[in-house]
Amino acid sequence: MKENVGLFVKIYCNSSSLTSSKGSLWVKGLGFRVMHAVQYDSYGGGTSGLQHTEVPIPSPKTDEFYLLGGIYFFESYLGWLVGLLPLADGTIGTALDVAGEIVKVGKGVERFKAGDKVVAVLSFLIGGGLAEYAVASQRLTASRPPEVLAAEGAGLPSCGLTAHQAVTQAAGIKLDKTGQLKNVLITGATGGIGHYAVQLAKLGNTHVTATCGARNIEIVKSLGADEVLDYKTPDGAALKSPSGLKYDIVIHCAPTTIPWSIFEPNLSENGKVINLTPGLFAYISYVVKILTFSKKKLVPFFVNPKGDNLDSLVKLMKEGKLKTVIDSKHPLSKAEDAWAKGIDGPCTGKIIVEQ
Numbered sequence: 001m002k003e004n005v006g007l008f009v010k011i012y013c014n015s016s017s018l019t020s021s022k023g024s025l026w027v028k029g030l031g032f033r034v035m036h037a038v039q040y041d042s043y044g045g046g047t048s049g050l051q052h053t054e055v056p057i058p059s060p061k062t063d064e065f066y067l068l069g070g071i072y073f074f075e076s077y078l079g080w081l082v083g084l085l086p087l088a089d090g091t092i093g094t095a096l097d098v099a100g101e102i103v104k105v106g107k108g109v110e111r112f113k114a115g116d117k118v119v120a121v122l123s124f125l126i127g128g129g130l131a132e133y134a135v136a137s138q139r140l141t142a143s144r145p146p147e148v149l150a151a152e153g154a155g156l157p158s159c160g161l162t163a164h165q166a167v168t169q170a171a172g173i174k175l176d177k178t179g180q181l182k183n184v185l186i187t188g189a190t191g192g193i194g195h196y197a198v199q200l201a202k203l204g205n206t207h208v209t210a211t212c213g214a215r216n217i218e219i220v221k222s223l224g225a226d227e228v229l230d231y232k233t234p235d236g237a238a239l240k241s242p243s244g245l246k247y248d249i250v251i252h253c254a255p256t257t258i259p260w261s262i263f264e265p266n267l268s269e270n271g272k273v274i275n276l277t278p279g280l281f282a283y284i285s286y287v288v289k290i291l292t293f294s295k296k297k298l299v300p301f302f303v304n305p306k307g308d309n310l311d312s313l314v315k316l317m318k319e320g321k322l323k324t325v326i327d328s329k330h331p332l333s334k335a336e337d338a339w340a341k342g343i344d345g346p347c348t349g350k351i352i353v354e355q
């Protein structure tokens with residue numbers, strides 16, 4: 001087992017029962033390695049429920065490797081903040097998206113080796129990103145070239161993949177500009193997903209209108225949006241295009257429910273709303289529109305993370321076509337500050353936790 005690997009190693013906590021070997025910790029007398037991690041001991045604890053703790057360093061199984069974590073990202077969506085299942089000891093892992101350096105690979109890992117720098121999505125069942133080491137599957141990992149900074153790469157996985165699939169698959173936008181011109185509305189353009197969605201949509205043959213708060217209008221323009229609406233103004237709340245366009249596609253990323261009666265008058269004849277935050281009403285509406293042969297559609301959307309999509313995103317970032325807007329960076333020792341900002345805001349782009 002390789003020790004002291006990587007640039008990001010830093011010791012954050014110690015207790016009387018632990019001695020440090022730079023980055024990882026040994027339990028005196030017990031002989032197994034433990035690491036610093038930030039976890040919950042039950043669901044629903046909010047920021048105050050987070051605990052700094054020491055846990056055994058996880059072992060990779062076939063098809064997995066473990067990473068020396070360096071920089072972690074999380075977003076303010078609860079399902080992505082915590083693992084869906086408790087760990088064997090009853091604790092709950094936090095954060096899914098990581099950038100780091102591979103320390104050790106399990107049998108069956110062929111695409112990667114120790115020392116490779118990567119970005120990865122961890123298992124959504126157990127999370128585990130807010131820790132010194134994390135186990136990732138090679139299936140949901142991409143190599144990170146030197147042109148892609150770790151913090152930028154760490155922002156990509158969940159939000160980038162969601163934006164990529166919403167733009168390319170659900171909206172059918174071709175990123176080489178070969179498709180027909182589409183008028184696109186992207187709500188929540190300063191969110192983790194929305195800010196990638198604006199940049200990706202603009203790689204296609206599109207006119208993009210985006211909504212965000214007043215403080216972020218210039219940022220969203222700098223991401224490429226052709227027109228920007230402040231969602232707190234009457235026109236912004238009504239999603240009205242400043243130049244009177246009707247939208248062929250709406251990618252609804254804002255973390256809020258917008259009723260169909262607001263979307264409908266802004267859609268072109270065959271306009272489609274891709275709803276990333278679908279509630280019960282969205283599903284009912286989806287079925288009703290199919291049954292009534294409505295040309296305008298409301299489509300609930302959920303990401304299906306895929307490694308090759310992650311490779312494409314990293315490549316776009318390497319080529320300078322995609323960037324991560326970083327809201328703020330926090331040390332692992334203050335992960336709760338990052339957590340509070342993610343939950344309570346204000347937040348523009350990604351919050352990064354680093355060692």
Ligand SMILES: NC(=O)c1ccc[n+]([C@@H]2O[C@H](COP(=O)([O-])OP(=O)(O)OC[C@H]3O[C@@H](n4cnc5c(N)ncnc54)[C@H](OP(=O)(O)O)[C@@H]3O)[C@@H](O)[C@H]2O)c1
Binds near residue numbers: 159187189346
């Ligand atoms: N379907 C899927 O597969 C999938 C996957 C992951 C996440 N999600 C969901 O997608 C949504 C977006 O996630 P995210 O991580 O991008 O969210 P986020 O980062 O929490 O978004 C926060 C941003 O949205 C802006 N905002 C809030 N209300 C808005 C509104 N009504 N109109 C325009 N902008 C608004 C905020 O601006 P201000 O600070 O100025 O208010 C802030 O910049 C969440 O509801 C999440 O649960 C879906």
